[in-house]
Amino acid sequence: MSASTTTLTMASDEEIVIRRVFDAPRQLVFEAHTKPEHLTQWLLGPEGWTMPVCEIDLRPGGSWHFAWQQADGRKLEMSGVYREVVPPERIVNTERWGPEWPETVNTTLFSEQEGETTVTQIVHYPSKAARDAALGTGMMSGIERSYDLLDALLRKQR
């Protein structure tokens, strides 16, 4: 199977869109995204993380809570509430990483074509400023000039 790539785009001022194609029918991809026994097997990010908490009450008004942990003690947590649940097509939920973080409204769409399923995540921030801050995109012009330059600065400051 050819490896698909994950794309991240700025669809509007307040949104980012993450899209990925999977070589599997929609029903299966939807289940993999909504059942804890499946999610804890793959929604783990980079190597080394486990997902000790994966609570899902999949209905409008129901809440969800995910937590990850790494061997060195680092932790990451997020939670929210489901607003719309339309199996196997569409989920709308809120997401928050902590009290200091802006709450986003995330829409996840599952569409099937010729046995392949496209998953589209639309993450809606409360404002452009919040989105840019969260992604650091505003800094990209500076950062493109690049990590090397930042590394050089850091070395100099040590």
Add this chain to the structure above:
Amino acid sequence: MATDQLSKTFAALADPTRRAILSRLLDGSATVKELSAPFAMSGPAISKHLRVLERAGLIRRGREAQWRPCELDAMPLRDVAEWAEGYRHFWDESYRRLDKYLDRMKEQGNER
């Protein structure tokens, strides 16, 4: 990095003028006068932005000289860059794992 520090950095970066100031400081330290030159802004207005950047730990200001040159502190910036890159990376790595997991789900479905 503590989450509240990251929030402070994000809040400081949310403003385009402050981002432009940081971008300028990548080229080296500068005085308030030099920093305010590209903007249609008064010295006090720029100083206000500089105070926000200083509180967020993104810049340092010289104490000795009267004109107090500003200097970039790249450490929090690097943390933000890592976070943004980490976000994309998180999904990419997870989805790679999901490819394999879906194959297993398909096999198990066929066996039934």
